[in-house]
Structures are given as C-alpha cells and as structure tokens.
Amino acid sequence: MNEVVSKAEIARRHSLTLAGVTTTEKNEALLLIAAKLEEYSGVILDANRKDVTAAQNKSVSKALIDRLTLTEDRITGMVDSIRLLTDLEDPSGKTLSESRRPNGLLIKKTAVPIGVIGMIYEARPNVTIDAATLALKTGNAILLRGSSSTIHSNKAILSLIHDALSESSLPPEAVQLIEDPDRELLKSLYNAKGLVDVLIPRGGKELIDTVVENSRVPVLETGAGNCHVYIDAEANPEMAISIVVNSKTQRPSVCNACETVIIHEDWAQKHLGNLIEALQEKHVVIRGDEQAAAIQPGIQAASQTDWEEEFLDLIVAVKIVPSLDDAIKHIELFGTKHSEAIVSESSGNVEKFFTLVDASVVYHNASTRFTDGFEFGFGAEIGISTQKLHARGPMGLEALTTVKYQVYGTGQIK
CATH class of the missing domain: 3.40.605.10 (Aldehyde Dehydrogenase; Chain A, domain 1)
Known part of the structure; x- marks a missing residue:
C-alpha cells in the first residue's frame, strides 16, 4: 500500500x-x-x-x-x-x-x-x-x-x-x-x-x-487564466489605463491577471500611446499586432501563440479591433472562460458583452484582479472553476x- x-x-x-x-x-x-x-x-x-x-x-x-x-x-x-x-x-x-x-x-x-x-x-x-x-x-x-x-x-x-x-x-x-x-x-x-x-x-x-x-x-x-480587458471606443481614458495597469501589474503571476488588452481602433488612435507609456513605466513588455505597432512604433510583434499564452509575467499582448463583435470573437477564440472585462460608457455594449462572452466572471469598469474568493466575500477559495457543472467562478x-x-x-x- x-x-x-x-x-x-x-x-x-x-x-x-x-x-x-x-x-x-x-x-x-x-x-x-x-x-x-x-x-x-x-x-x-x-x-x-x-x-x-x-x-x-x-x-x-x-x-x-x-x-x-x-x-x-x-x-x-x-x-x-x-x-x-x-x-x-x-x-x-x-x-x-x-x-x-x-x-x-x-x-x-x-x-x-x-x-x-x-x-x-x-x-x-x-x-x-x-x-x-x-x-x-x-x-x-x-x-x-x-x-x-x-x-x-x-x-x-x-x-x-x-x-x-x-x-x-x-x-x-x-x-x-x-x-x-x-x-x-x-x-x-x-x-x-x-x-x-x-x-x-x-x-x-x-x-x-x-x-x-x-x-x-x-x-x-x-482553469488557466488567459484573461482579457477590452477597451471600448468611448471608454474613459484615465479609467481604462488604470484598470489595464492594475489588471496586468498588481500581481502578474496569478491566474486573474490580464494577459491580453483588446482595444477598439477609435480609442487606440487617441490614447494607445498613453496606455503603452503607463505599462512601460511598470516594466511591462508589450507585444502587439500590426495595427498596434503602426500606431505606436516600438511595440514588439506578437506571434500567434501570444494570443493564447498565460504569461504570468510582466508581458502583455495588445490587439486592435474595429468593433465590439470582433473583440468578443477574439475572446471566444483564445479565452479560457476565466475572467473578462470591458471598459465602456455604453450600457448597450456592456449588456452585449455580459451576454455573449463565455466566462465564469465578467467585469464592467473594474480590474480582473477581483476574481478571488476573499474579494467575493467567500473568506477563501479552493480554486476558480471555469467549467459549467456544479460550480463556476471562485x-x-x-x-x-x-x-x-x-x-x-x-x-x-x-
């Protein structure tokens, strides 16, 4: 025995x-x-x-x-x-x-x-x-x-x-x-x-x-946490930057840290530079798609595997999209059904995001770092369930x- x-x-x-x-x-x-x-x-x-x-x-x-x-x-x-x-x-x-x-x-x-x-x-x-x-x-x-x-x-x-x-x-x-x-x-x-x-x-x-x-x-x-923060077209820039920086850097080695930032192209044209600067001040390595690199030179080129990677480190992938629908499709393709956030001032877009994004926890205007048993008032957690039977979430x-x-x-x- x-x-x-x-x-x-x-x-x-x-x-x-x-x-x-x-x-x-x-x-x-x-x-x-x-x-x-x-x-x-x-x-x-x-x-x-x-x-x-x-x-x-x-x-x-x-x-x-x-x-x-x-x-x-x-x-x-x-x-x-x-x-x-x-x-x-x-x-x-x-x-x-x-x-x-x-x-x-x-x-x-x-x-x-x-x-x-x-x-x-x-x-x-x-x-x-x-x-x-x-x-x-x-x-x-x-x-x-x-x-x-x-x-x-x-x-x-x-x-x-x-x-x-x-x-x-x-x-x-x-x-x-x-x-x-x-x-x-x-x-x-x-x-x-x-x-x-x-x-x-x-x-x-x-x-x-x-x-x-x-x-x-x-x-x-x-589940592993390939978590996303989506910044909508008219998102408050100060709030969006604060949420992304916190989601990525407050404790990057845990499963509820943000690994990919998805940004509406209209917001990116105006504010991407400020977001990148704020992340780099925290020593974050940024890997972006071609559109992100075109807007903000110096961003490393993202590989296909970066979109599915749980970095658990001061690394983040940046994806520029033309619409909320494209953001949802990206999350559906690469997400791990853990925690997903939208920063937006549009109640309609928030409702659509909450309805269509398949994850155990979805956030509006808040950091993904709150997916935690203690933060949810459970005292502690034995894990974050990403399945759908018996238990889900913290x-x-x-x-x-x-x-x-x-x-x-x-x-x-x-």
Missing part, C-alpha cells in the same frame, strides 16, 4: 466523523488554526525560505518564485481569511428547499459535505491553508498534494494545522498531505475512486489537463457541498 492509498483511507474514515461535527466546533477549530499561524509565522517563513532558495538555485522564473513566496503580509492575509470563514454561514446541513407531496411525503433538499476532497496544486503554499480550512468548515476531509517546490512550507503549515486540531474536537487526521514527490503516485490518486470523492487541480494548464484526462475520480476543473464553501434528499413519511407505500 503506497502513501496515497493509506492516507486516502485515513481521510475517508475521518470524513464520517466530520459529517457530524457542529458548526460551533468547526469554527473553534478554525480559530485555533488562525492563532497557530499567527503565533508561529516565523516557523512558516523559515521553511518557506528553504523552498525559495531551492527554486532560485534552479533558476526558475520570477513568476514562480513570487507564487511560492510567503511574507508576513501574506500570512496575515491567510489568518484574516480563516477568521472571515468563521463568520460565514455553514452551508452543510442547510435545507435548500422542501415540499409536501400529495401523498403526504415531506421532501427536503439538504446541503451535505462531499466527503473526501483530493487537492492537487502547484507552487502556492497558501492553497494548503485555503483548501484545508474550506474543507473543514464544510465538514469534508481533504487529501493535499502540493508540488515539491513548496514541500518545506506545506509540511510546516500542515504541522501547525494538526497541532491546532489536536486541541479541538475535530480529528487532525482529517487533513492529509502527500509528501512523496514521486509523480507516479499521482496515478494512485487518479484511481482512488471510492476513497476520494472529487479531485480539484489548481495550477497551470498542463497540470489541469493531465488530471482531467487521466482521472477516474470526478474532477472539479479549475469556489467557496457552497462549492464543497453536494445535496441529499431527506424524505419523511408516515407509512406511505407505492
């Missing part, structure tokens, strides 16, 4: 215990985890420095290093998100609907925990906290498989979680971490049907596609529940 199977079996056993834990007990456990993170943040930062140093020695990209790096501020954000979770309603056990049938049967539709969640994720150690606390709040056990690049950080965080849970009424073994870096073990996870109820991959396109294509366990698919507490029908009778037979 390998590590995946043994830990999945442990998680399965404790998922039955979690199903009967009260909301008060869950919240008390979460607050203990938050307190441990706060008290021992130095231990986590020391472990994280080992991961960062190892990554730097391997000359990995700045984007990846940013994703795996923890700071005091990021740990404070993790603590804040846990405490926000305790203020949110526990969806597990909630009656969603009920009806009385003509034969007297009372049928209640109730939200219940999924059971055991398998989480496969890359780089970001904050996902260890987000996934574990969301699972515990909804009464789910969780089996975590982070990347080898964050193994020291993940082990330190898990140790604190276990310490906190040992002081609570929740079983520490409900949160499991697969520590063996051997990728062959993932095959056991893909085939853990009956032990694991759902797999959630969170990372790059290659990871997500691999899990979706190989897993016999149902997959809640999160996945918080409700996404980690399923339904059970409870039928009450008085001796009815059919």
Whole structure:
C-alpha cells in the first residue's frame, strides 16, 4: 500500500466523523488554526525560505518564485481569511428547499459535505491553508498534494494545522498531505475512486489537463487564466489605463491577471500611446499586432501563440479591433472562460458583452484582479472553476457541498 492509498483511507474514515461535527466546533477549530499561524509565522517563513532558495538555485522564473513566496503580509492575509470563514454561514446541513407531496411525503433538499476532497496544486503554499480550512468548515476531509517546490512550507503549515486540531474536537487526521514527490503516485490518486470523492487541480494548464484526462475520480476543473480587458471606443481614458495597469501589474503571476488588452481602433488612435507609456513605466513588455505597432512604433510583434499564452509575467499582448463583435470573437477564440472585462460608457455594449462572452466572471469598469474568493466575500477559495457543472467562478464553501434528499413519511407505500 503506497502513501496515497493509506492516507486516502485515513481521510475517508475521518470524513464520517466530520459529517457530524457542529458548526460551533468547526469554527473553534478554525480559530485555533488562525492563532497557530499567527503565533508561529516565523516557523512558516523559515521553511518557506528553504523552498525559495531551492527554486532560485534552479533558476526558475520570477513568476514562480513570487507564487511560492510567503511574507508576513501574506500570512496575515491567510489568518484574516480563516477568521472571515468563521463568520460565514455553514452551508452543510442547510435545507435548500422542501415540499409536501400529495401523498403526504415531506421532501427536503439538504446541503451535505462531499466527503473526501483530493487537492492537487502547484507552487502556492497558501492553497494548503485555503483548501484545508474550506474543507473543514464544510465538514469534508481533504487529501493535499502540493508540488515539491513548496514541500518545506506545506509540511510546516500542515504541522501547525494538526497541532491546532489536536486541541479541538475535530480529528487532525482529517487533513492529509502527500509528501512523496514521486509523480507516479499521482496515478494512485487518479484511481482512488471510492476513497476520494472529487479531485480539484489548481495550477497551470498542463497540470489541469493531465488530471482531467487521466482521472477516474470526478474532477472539479479549475482553469488557466488567459484573461482579457477590452477597451471600448468611448471608454474613459484615465479609467481604462488604470484598470489595464492594475489588471496586468498588481500581481502578474496569478491566474486573474490580464494577459491580453483588446482595444477598439477609435480609442487606440487617441490614447494607445498613453496606455503603452503607463505599462512601460511598470516594466511591462508589450507585444502587439500590426495595427498596434503602426500606431505606436516600438511595440514588439506578437506571434500567434501570444494570443493564447498565460504569461504570468510582466508581458502583455495588445490587439486592435474595429468593433465590439470582433473583440468578443477574439475572446471566444483564445479565452479560457476565466475572467473578462470591458471598459465602456455604453450600457448597450456592456449588456452585449455580459451576454455573449463565455466566462465564469465578467467585469464592467473594474480590474480582473477581483476574481478571488476573499474579494467575493467567500473568506477563501479552493480554486476558480471555469467549467459549467456544479460550480463556476471562485469556489467557496457552497462549492464543497453536494445535496441529499431527506424524505419523511408516515407509512406511505407505492
């Protein structure tokens, strides 16, 4: 028996215990985890420095290093998100609907925990906290498989979680971490049907596609973020520039950062130079189509692959279009159904964009960087779902529940 199977079996056993834990007990456990993170943040930062140093020695990209790096501020954000979770309603056990049938049967539709969640994720150690606390709040056990690049950080965080849970009424073994870096073990996870109820991959396109294509366990698919900002013909220039700069540069290494700016040709003729200057002040490399380069000399020529690339870096592609329809067609062709924004003063164009653009989140006059569980008031997120079944967009507490029908009778037979 390998590590995946043994830990999945442990998680399965404790998922039955979690199903009967009260909301008060869950919240008390979460607050203990938050307190441990706060008290021992130095231990986590020391472990994280080992991961960062190892990554730097391997000359990995700045984007990846940013994703795996923890700071005091990021740990404070993790603590804040846990405490926000305790203020949110526990969806597990909630009656969603009920009806009385003509034969007297009372049928209640109730939200219940999924059971055991398998989480496969890359780089970001904050996902260890987000996934574990969301699972515990909804009464789910969780089996975590982070990347080898964050193994020291993940082990330190898990140790604190276990310490906190040992002081609570929740079983520490409900949160499991697969520590063996051997990728062959993932095959056991893909085939853990009956032990694991759902797999959630969170990372790059290659990871997500691999899990979706190989897993016999149902997959809640999160998506890579080739996000677009479309600037309409009469968009407010100051607002448009501010939104694009924020969407691209506030944290370029994450999935809700803008990767392509689509600009109506009328706006580009008047304001493209100012936009390019603002981006270059933030050290952004601009790759544009022929029309963009003709308006603003010095822009690098974009290749065909640039339109579909998730750069996760200070690089952006610029596309000039003659109409909103052309912008929508470009998004449909190259978008990943993650987050798409329009900057416009036309209510008709905004409505058309919202109706026709196929994405989990669409924005009007706002940065794509808000696609985030904390920003949506969910406390945290276990991922951004770009699929259309069960859950879509930032996945918080409700996404980690399923339904059970409870039928009450008085001796009815059919």
